[in-house]
Amino acid sequence: MKFSEIHGHEELKKKLVKHISSHKIPHAQLFLGPEGCGSLALAIAYIQYLFCHNPGAEDSCGECSSCIKISKHSHPDVHYSYPTAGAKQISTNYIEDWRSMLNSNVYMNTSDWMTKISKDENKTPNITREETRDILAKLSLKPFEGKAKALIIWMPEYLDKVGNSLLKIIEEPPQKTYFILVSEKFDKLLSTITSRTQLVKINAYSDEEVKAYLSSKYQLDHSMAEHIAFVAEGNLREARMLVEEVDDNHSEIFRSFMLASYGNDLDSISKIVDDLAKTGRTQIQLFLQNGLKNLRETLLFKNLDDYQIRFSDDYKGFIKNFSKTLNARMIEKDYELINETIYHIGRNANAKISLFHLSLGLRHNFIRKK
Template sequence: MQFKEIIGQQEVKLRLINSVTENRVSHAQLFLGPEGSGSLALAVAYAQYLSCEDKQPDDSCGVCSSCRKYHKLMHPDLHFSYPFFAKHKDDNALTFIEQWRQAFTANPYLNLDIWRGYLDAENKQANINIAECHQIIKKLSFKPFESVYKILILWLPEYLDKEGNALLKVIEEPQPNTLFLLVAQNQDQILNTILSRTQLVKIPCLNFEDIKTEMLTRHHQTETAASEIAYLANGNMTEALAMLQQDTKSYHELFVQWLRLCVSNKGLEVLSFVDQAAKMGRENQKNFIRYGISFLRECCLLRAGAERIVKLPEHEMEIAKKMSGVINLSMGQAVIAELETAHYHIERNANPKILFLDVSLQIIKILHLKIVPQGNHYIPN
């Protein structure tokens, strides 16, 4: 994988390239970024750049022998470790290497749920077991085979239990020209003994424009659809790609219609909406609720006078301004809390008809009857 194939993250790419050109390559680095930020793809592109036989000023060449092997994830000096669902105590990452290559090639922004789909996971818990730790030590005890560096990319070190302490010596005192690239999402879940031995590379979530541009250029979405996907994804490219597989109809009009029905307390029409929402399918229901939460937060920002940081398409901005004149901060916070609870229950397979009816009644109570639950942080204004 080359840097140019990765969406956004220009500052991180430049910093990684400079570390190579200035000969400041740390032997153990932690690529820390939220899901969908491209941290795993950046680690692979960085490894390819380090091993490239004809480095360009801003990327690997993509055509040398090393780059061609990296493209297939089959370079003899590139090793991967990742959580898996062991069937036998001796299983290690090599047991699932073909599935791993297939998963990463199909989607470099994969998460654990996507990875699970490539394996016979059943109800097993993912982890990186002691057999894999021993395998890592064995693989890295040898010198590089044909490249300058031997590189291990360890995805989600959060799934290393106390067995991960077996890696401390090889991380702290590796063989010459051996690199560890750890790719993580939650710093707090990584063993402190490992964390203290790595150099941190922080990777931010993607911005709205990067995801929107990707949706427009590579996935041929309309301007409206691209804006909505980028807005809902909230910097997470994994979520954005998942939305492409779902119903692409706009959630904006449907959500605004729902709010208007609740504000005016139109009972029969609310019931009609409930029937419609119940048939949307679980993933679309989750995205619809997520959109509603994001939209109401923007309305609250408008109400608070923070228009400059609101990120809504122009046609949605006009509606949000009108809504912010009707919904005060306490109401907005209360409705958001109801939607967050609904999202939680949808993920746990709640009956959608009962759920949307209940949420509708709660929103009617807040917006029509103006009964706001106690405990809100804002005074109605």
């Protein structure tokens, strides 16, 4: 992973690169930042830069044999240690899952990871005594490729007391051996370990940065990106999750909700409202934001020649039909109603009542048109 593949943190990246280019590389560092700030990605990019055979002034080359191995998480001198589930497990037992997780979601938290390896997010994560022995064994070997060795320990807060067995090697590592501990919670770390590492603080992303990330990665429109950024509070993991959940099924639910409202199908409305209410205020607001997007796409499709609908193929048919059923005035009225509902739900109005009220309003607009 190159620094350029990581969103934001431009000042920090420069600082990290300077460590390496001026040969002032601390032997043990603690990358500390909240969930979803990209700390693990930064640690990997840092090690890749350090190991690169042809580094540029700001980033690794991304093309040399070392960069390629590190980006596949299979460099023989770059080791990872992370929590596992169950007794006597070592990280290496889960290396395939680890690689696939880094590729799909480097912003993961421990419950994502536990779900991946044990299908149970509530399983207690643990870095075992066996793992610390394995670390010591790996680091006692000479580097395979000559340059250096590195160990990234993700979530050292799960080292617990067994972490003390690593103190000596962290304090006096073998030549050209570098540790990066990537942690979210300083107060959960052993003070004996934190006192031996140099702190690199990583801030949460700003709302503006999250918005920019969402707009570029998911082509979200401005208001949706802004809304999600506000809810995610600088956490890219959370932001990605919100978008992916929205894309998965909100359009489908919106279609059912509109059809049930127009048809005055109270049983269906009641079921949809109940299900939505269970997902909580944030998801309801995102559902409604997505509804606004549906209406906007419908209006654009209606009014612009050759307009390309920005939804998946199987959903385009709905927008096309919708655009035949609704006139511009109705779309505008529906838009206002949904916006009002978002406003009320954001201010703690009863979600079920608000959604029922919305459904009645949508039906009213529909009948009036006829």
